[in-house]
Amino acid sequence: MLQPDEKKKLERDFAEAEASVRLEGLTPSENFYAVKARMIAGEISFEEGQEEILAWHRTKNSAVA
Numbered sequence: 668m669l670q671p672d673e674k675k676k677l678e679r680d681f682a683e684a685e686a687s688v689r690l691e692g693l694t695p696s697e698n699f700y701a702v703k704a705r706m707i708a709g710e711i712s713f714e715e716g717q718e719e720i721l722a723w724h725r726t727k728n729s730a731v732a
Contacts, residue, residue, distance in 0.1 A: 702716045
């Protein structure tokens, strides 16, 4: 379970990541939102979430290494 201050920081970090993606003219995937929810709920760690997002993108785009 995340502490309230950790949860707020993670929510801010996700908001920045989403804004960055949108500035690039892209839309975050449903996978992004699903992983985000699990991370904010404290179900998975940042590292686990990061790997899940990268793994999903690897299946969609061979340019992601």
